[in-house]
Amino acid sequence: MRAVRQCTRSACDRAAVATLTYVYADSTAVLGPLSSSAEPHAYDLCEVHAERLTVPRGWDVVRLATEFVPAPPSDDDLVALANAVREASRSTPQASVPAQRPGGAEPAPVTHRTPDPAADGEIGRRGHLRVLQGEND
Template sequence: MRAVRQCTRSACDRAAVATLTYVYADSTAVLGPLSSSAEPHAYDLCEVHAERLTVPRGWDVVRLATEFVAAPPSDDDLVALANAVREASRSTPQASPPAHRPGPTDPAPVTHRLPEPSADGEIGRRGHLRVLQGESE
C-alpha cells in the first residue's frame, strides 16, 4: 500500500501537497503540485509550508499552482488497502509455546562458530555484501 508522503520540513507530520525543486543555474525555486513519485532532489511540502515558502535574496519563485489540495485516494490505494486487509484476515497468529527455563539437567547452550575463511578472508555472504574475517588481537 502506498503511504501518504509527509512534509519534508523538520518536525512536520502533515501530509505533503506540493513539491519544491530548485534550478540553481537560474537561481529559481519551482513550487508545483505534488509529484507522482518522491524524487531525491525535490522537497515535498504541506500546505502551510508551501504557502510560507521564502527563497534567498535575488532568487525567483515560480508557483505552478496557487491552491494546494491533498490528492484523493486512487483506485490503486483502495485495491492495496483491500488486499492488505484480506491478507491480514487470512493469517491467524499462532500461539507461541511457553518459554523454557533451563534446568540443571539441560545440556549446555550451543555456541555459533563462524565458518573457516576462504583464501581472501571471506567467511560469508549476504546479497552483494561479503563478511570478512577480522584481525585477531
C-alpha cells in the same frame, strides 16, 4: 499500494501537496503540484509549508500552482488497503520467543514445584519471601 507522501519538513506529519525544486544556476525555486513520484533532489511540502515558502535574498520563486489540494485516494489505493487488511486477518500470530540475555546465554528454565516447608526449613512465608529456620534456632 501507493503510500501517502508526507511533508519533508522536519517534525511535520501532514500529507504533501506540492513539490519544490531548485534551479541553482538561475537562483530560482520552483513550487508546483505534487510530482507523480518522489525525486531525490525535490522536496515534498504540505499546504502550510508550501504557502509559507521563503527563499534566500536575491532568489526568485516560480509558483506553478496557486492552490494546493491533496489528491483523493484512488480506487487502487482502497483496493490495496482492503487486501492488506484481509491478509493481516488471515495470518496467525507467531509464538512468542523468550528474550535472550546479552552474550547469548540462555535464561534458566522456570520450574514449578510445591515445596515441602519442613524439608527446606521454612517456618513462615510473607508474599514471595520465605522465613527459614537458622542453624542456631
